[in-house]
Amino acid sequence: MSDDPTRSAPATDEPTGARGGTDDEGSVTTARLSEYLDDGRRPYDPLIEDDPEARAQLAALARLRRITADLLADDAAAEPTPDPSWFDGIMSRVRLESRSGREIPLLSADRRSSLHITEGAVRSLIREAGDSVPGVVVVSCGIVGDVTVPGSVVSVDVQVSTLYGAPVPELAETVKAAVAALVAQQTELVVEAVDVTVRDVHLLDDDGEAEAPR
Template identity: 45%
Template sequence: MAMTPHPDDLRLDALEPDDLDGHTIDELADYLDDGMQPADPTIDDSPACQNALAAIIRLRQSSMGSLDAAAAEEPPADESWIGGVLANISLEARAGRDVPLIPEAPTERPVMTEGAIRSLIRSAGDVVPGVVIARCSLDGDVTTLGAPVRVLVELAVRSGAPIHAAAEQVREAVATVLAEQTDLVVDAVDVHVRDLLPALPADADHEEDRA
């Protein structure tokens, strides 16, 4: 099933160079395909690029079996869906706003970038079996310590996986990681299932369970 473009999505080709420290999502994918050799410090030392690379790896691990299973049915739709997820990864990896943390001393002003928090959200959701995170965002004044924030997560679930249980697992995983690693006051974690992915072949399914 193809992913429906979000009305707030921006043109990827216009945003990538600034969002990913001068690189595009295609360049990062090629770098990954080449085994990240020769080393490129402009990628290796970039938090945004590292967040995007980690998300690409998780996406490939989670989705390639489904794409193979669906290849004879809807290859254009699935390729479009993966492209949409990659576009969102590129947008989410940008640093964004500085999110304050509780200081340990009056002179400290610790912050965490919005991009780093989005990466936490995506990584927490991606480990739930049968789930691929398509999009995540923070709604609220994240620049003010103690202000309530809503977390929005859109995902795809593999056919045959229990949809409501998967969504609840994602919600709990995201809430837990944000409580443990940020000082955000999370008012709610809204999880929306937007797509169904084809079921994995039996052997690939066992591999995912062991991952």
């Protein structure tokens, strides 16, 4: 059995028969996403590749796998490997936050047409930006404010997990900068603040074994 918690059995909220399929709401299961990554995204799966929400979940799962691989390979640093329930929890948040949500209007040169980006797409951008910071995993994120009105001032809330020994204040500032830059580049939101909260830290117990995040 693999030591990689991202390759473990599906979370308990997925039905046993969902392997390779969809859940009760018609969304692609984490098990199917995992198998698709295992197969190198071949053959092409339109149920995943043609669905923005499924693609966002696939990208988040791929990032979690890379982080896990780094932890498992870093024996010299004796980094603890997060337990499977932690990953299940993050993927549950990814699935929830990747849903479309509110429509955020964009400027259009054509007055006869309207453009928008979904709140779920922006949350995926926020997660991508946070996950790009070494030593950080985004646990959850959200946008606070009325995004449906052009020009409205909003704030971004990001909750993260860090590795034991990481300089938390510096990491938080780096996450803020990364999120603010990507949101400004990809959207027209007026972001007043990016609030970063460290929810847990991975550490070792007295025997040098991995403990669950705290």
